[in-house]
Amino acid sequence: ELKVEQNPLFLSMQEGKNYTIYCNYSTTSDRLYWYRQDPGKSLESLFVLLSNGAVKQEGRLMASLDTKARLSTLHITAAVHDLSATYFCAVDTAYTSGTYKYIFGTGTRLKVLA
Amino acid sequence: DAGITQSPRHKVTETGTPVTLRCHQTENHRYMYWYRQDPGHGLRLIHYSYGVKDTDKGEVSDGYSVSRSKTEDFLLTLESATSSQTSVYFCAIRERSGYEQFFGPGTRLTVL
Numbered sequence: 001e002l003k004v005e006q007n008p009l010f011l012s013m014q015e016g017k018n019y020t021i022y023c024n025y026s027t028t029s030d031r032l033y034w035y036r037q038d039p040g041k042s043l044e045s046l047f048v049l050l051s052n053g054a055v056k057q058e059g060r061l062m063a064s065l066d067t068k069a070r071l072s073t074l075h076i077t078a079a080v081h082d083l084s085a086t087y088f089c090a091v092d093t094a095y096t097s098g099t100y101k102y103i104f105g106t107g108t109r110l111k112v113l114a
Numbered sequence: 115d116a117g118i119t120q121s122p123r124h125k126v127t128e129t130g131t132p133v134t135l136r137c138h139q140t141e142n143h144r145y146m147y148w149y150r151q152d153p154g155h156g157l158r159l160i161h162y163s164y165g166v167k168d169t170d171k172g173e174v175s176d177g178y179s180v181s182r183s184k185t186e187d188f189l190l191t192l193e194s195a196t197s198s199q200t201s202v203y204f205c206a207i208r209e210r211s212g213y214e215q216f217f218g219p220g221t222r223l224t225v226l
Binding site: 004031033035041042043045048050088090092099100101102104105106107 | 145147154155156157158159162164172204213214215216217218219220
């Protein structure tokens, strides 16, 4: 059974600090996605990582993918309050009908303190 | 904006009643998905569709059925709602040419 584990599950950090969220998964996959969710809202796509070694950056967030280690990281640089949200990773896996499905991690709830 | 709407956005119902949630998309996407989101579980796939009348089960499909009679609508039905189906339900689409999924605004369902 494919498992996707995120850690930490909860993260409280000071503004201006750096931190990394980890996403480990248990089966072969070359595609991984990061989403952000604000309370009571839907999921917003942040990054699409489609190959080993892929690195994407947007503002204070940078995501990377190591398919050999089955690991993705979401690095936060100089955190600001606006980054407070829950972050999910999702791994793509082939499904019986020939299509692909996501398996989500349980999410990391980030709170940035002023 | 991937042109996805969900209805209703909020619903309170009683145990044993049937409930249908609707996902509507305006951009002719082939793949559509229904997820539920519960604390501590992230999002879990209920059912998905890869074309009109083509659907398949996800990891938590028991107690749910789906139908897709036209490209733009994907319906999720709880035949006889139970309290364990209290959740937030998200619909998602996947573009034919890509891998990324885009999510609708969600439906909060409470089963009393």
